[in-house]
Amino acid sequence: MNCNRCHHTHEAHRGSKDAASLIRVGSCSVPLCKCSQYVDPINPIDEELL
Numbered sequence: 001m002n003c004n005r006c007h008h009t010h011e012a013h014r015g016s017k018d019a020a021s022l023i024r025v026g027s028c029s030v031p032l033c034k035c036s037q038y039v040d041p042i043n044p045i046d047e048e049l050l
Helices: none
Strands: 013-015 025-028
Antiparallel strands (some): 013 025
16 A cells, blocks of 8 residues: 555555554655655545445
């Protein structure tokens, strides 16, 4: 999966124990990328729409 913020893969992000993400990844390790935390591209499902 790609980060919703910087569009790099989750493998490019460093691990973090403090991240709120389900896969717990932090800042991006790609040079010149300023993304500070991986953002899950999965949005919560709105049960009312189902």
